[in-house]
Amino acid sequence: MSRVDYKAVVPTFCNKTVERPNKASSGTLSGHAAGEPFEKLVYRSLKDRYPDNIYKQFEFLNELYSRHPKLTKIDARKSLFNSPTVLFLLSRGDKATKEWNPTNLFEEKQDDTADALYNKDNYFDIIDVKTRNIGKKAMAPNIISAVKLAKMCSLMIDNEDYENIDIHYVEIDWLEDGEKLKCIESHYADLFKASPDSLYINWAAATQIQFHVSDLEQGWQGSKSDWAHQYIKTFVKSAKERCKTMLSRYVCPYLKYLTEQERKEIFGEDSSNISISVSIEGMVGDDEMTEDTLSLLTHH
Amino acid sequence: MSRVDYKAVVPTFCNKTVERPNKASSGTLSGHAAGEPFEKLVYRSLKDRYPDNIYKQFEFLNELYSRHPKLTKIDARKSLFNSPTVLFLLSRGDKATKEWNPTNLFEEKQDDTADALYNKDNYFDIIDVKTRNIGKKAMAPNIISAVKLAKMCSLMIDNEDYENIDIHYVEIDWLEDGEKLKCIESHYADLFKASPDSLYINWAAATQIQFHVSDLEQGWQGSKSDWAHQYIKTFVKSAKERCKTMLSRYVCPYLKYLTEQERKEIFGEDSSNISISVSIEGMVGDDEMTEDTLSLLTHH
Numbered sequence: 133m134s135r136v137d138y139k140a141v142v143p144t145f146c147n148k149t150v151e152r153p154n155k156a157s158s159g160t161l162s163g164h165a166a167g168e169p170f171e172k173l174v175y176r177s178l179k180d181r182y183p184d185n186i187y188k189q190f191e192f193l194n195e196l197y198s199r200h201p202k203l204t205k206i207d208a209r210k211s212l213f214n215s216p217t218v219l220f221l222l223s224r225g226d227k228a229t230k231e232w233n234p235t236n237l238f239e240e241k242q243d244d245t246a247d248a249l250y251n252k253d254n255y256f257d258i259i260d261v262k263t264r265n266i267g268k269k270a271m272a273p274n275i276i277s278a279v280k281l282a283k284m285c286s287l288m289i290d291n292e293d294y295e296n297i298d299i300h301y302v303e304i305d306w307l308e309d310g311e312k313l314k315c316i317e318s319h320y321a322d323l324f325k326a327s328p329d330s331l332y333i334n335w336a337a338a339t340q341i342q343f344h345v346s347d348l349e350q351g352w353q354g355s356k357s358d359w360a361h362q363y364i365k366t367f368v369k370s371a372k373e374r375c376k377t378m379l380s381r382y383v384c385p386y387l388k389y390l391t392e393q394e395r396k397e398i399f400g401e402d403s404s405n406i407s408i409s410v411s412i413e414g415m416v417g418d419d420e421m422t423e424d425t426l427s428l429l430t431h432h
Numbered sequence: 433m434s435r436v437d438y439k440a441v442v443p444t445f446c447n448k449t450v451e452r453p454n455k456a457s458s459g460t461l462s463g464h465a466a467g468e469p470f471e472k473l474v475y476r477s478l479k480d481r482y483p484d485n486i487y488k489q490f491e492f493l494n495e496l497y498s499r500h501p502k503l504t505k506i507d508a509r510k511s512l513f514n515s516p517t518v519l520f521l522l523s524r525g526d527k528a529t530k531e532w533n534p535t536n537l538f539e540e541k542q543d544d545t546a547d548a549l550y551n552k553d554n555y556f557d558i559i560d561v562k563t564r565n566i567g568k569k570a571m572a573p574n575i576i577s578a579v580k581l582a583k584m585c586s587l588m589i590d591n592e593d594y595e596n597i598d599i600h601y602v603e604i605d606w607l608e609d610g611e612k613l614k615c616i617e618s619h620y621a622d623l624f625k626a627s628p629d630s631l632y633i634n635w636a637a638a639t640q641i642q643f644h645v646s647d648l649e650q651g652w653q654g655s656k657s658d659w660a661h662q663y664i665k666t667f668v669k670s671a672k673e674r675c676k677t678m679l680s681r682y683v684c685p686y687l688k689y690l691t692e693q694e695r696k697e698i699f700g701e702d703s704s705n706i707s708i709s710v711s712i713e714g715m716v717g718d719d720e721m722t723e724d725t726l727s728l729l730t731h732h
Contacts, residue, residue: 371682382671
């Protein structure tokens with residue numbers, strides 16, 4: 133259950149205007165540049181409503197580490213997170229965490245998971261703002277790495293850590309309005325209310341999940357534990373399908389240009405059958421799998 | 433052999449300046465916006481030197497179709513290309529080609545293959561300009577789709593069509609210089625002089641080949657036919673390796689979260705072995721392969 137009252141907050145963005153980040157005369161607005169003032173608007177509104185609980189991701193990390201100045205080792209800093217899932221989603225890399233000190237604070241990073249973060253005690257709501265020029269037809273934007281989400285689900289399951297994390301998306305639909313940009317519609321969605329099967333993974337676009345927030349199906353009735361298991365199933369199935377597609381599109385049509393010798397070199401001795409194969413004996417239940425367990429088999 | 437004298441033209445870009453596309457005060461220049469004035473500079477220089485032979489890709493298509501106003505059917509328009517390879521690389525999609533008429537000309541498109549095109553008789557040199565702010569460390573840029581290149585190679589081989597096409601890249605390295613941007617170094621490279629094995633395919637980044645032009649190895653000694661065969665081999669090998677990596681990173685570590693029933697559902701009855709397999713009997717030498725020839729096998 134989210135502690136942020138999206139139902140009350142999100143409609144207030146409608147009809148709000150922000151300054152154009154460039155002159156109307158200087159041509160097209162890039163999507164990223166246009167989005168920034170609306171991201172700031174959403175952040176300020178949330179901060180006004182929940183002044184003690186809303187952070188930028190980097191602010192939260194700076195405050196957390198600043199409160200414990202004696203913890204300077206990386207593992208000690210990591211131990212400040214009660215939840216391994218939250219640690220995984222919010223913390224910076226090992227090098228940056230090691231180099232952090234009160235005179236070397238974190239700054240905003242474009243690939244941070246959250247645009248805004250609601251925190252109370254051990255509960256975190258990751259809030260990501262997507263802005264959209266509805267004067268143009270645009271593809272669904274990158275939402276989050278499907279790989280990151282799979283890892284998050286595995287951590288949730290391993291640690292029975294389902295209550296500490298929510299992830300919400302806010303969509304601001306805007307149009308140009310003279311020297312301003314105007315919010316025409318606003319939407320929000322709860323990632324854990326979307327059926328995992330309905331999420332589209334674009335393997336060729338940095339394995340990103342892509343959707344328009346306003347189109348996100350919100351019919352999932354199961355628990356967050358159910359969601360995590362179902363997402364992993366969806367992810368594994370999609371990875372397998374992508375492999376099949378790659379073999380079918382990128383390998384098969386080109387085999388005829390290779391000599392038998394070259395085919396053997398790439399795919400092994402029996403060149404009548406091309407196979408990529410993994411033995412999972414002893415794998416299920418293991419914590420870690422190595423590249424060595426992956427073997428390329430040929431079949432006789 | 434290129435007909436464009438890159439060795440003479442490219443060094444002339446050094447120390448040239450262009451106007452900043454935005455005010456220095458308005459913050460960071462996006463890579464794309466900054467590149468445009470230099471792309472125009474390169475185009476104008478080439479056009480000055482070869483006024484009858486340098487085109488924008490869309491200009492060339494507009495001229496070609498305008499010269500044959502009676503050919504309105506799509507196949508007739510396609511027949512204007514002597515080379516199927518050139519047709520594949522330069523023409524627009526079927527819908528756009530059908531809808532073309534003298535009052536509905538093509539305009540510039542960001543995903544056109546060429547920034548500039550040298551044409552004389554049946555010979556085409558595709559020229560792509562890459563601009564680079566050398567004040568920043570940046571990843572190697574997207575050069576061309578590895579899939580498009582594989583298709584191009586297959587067309588070259590099928591049609592023994594090696595003499596009509598060259599592909600060259602020009603790199604402009606620039607720095608901010610007050611209200612101007614200044615070219616500090618300029619480079620060029622011939623795609624068919626780079627060993628195909630040395631090309632990096634980023635499967636997760638829209639299957640793009642990525643390199644800095646100034647780093648491109650230029651030691652390939654073989655013919656263009658050798659190059660096409662070698663590229664296809666590299667491409668097939670890389671696709672197979674990517675599949676293995678995907679199984680190892682995205683499937684194996686998550687199998688333990690699936691029930692045996694779920695594993696069977698996704699991978700078939702024998703869940704001790706996960707295999708993605710293609711029978712290539714009868715495939716080698718065939719022109720077309722269907723999805724049906726791809727089977728998911730389990731092994732006993």
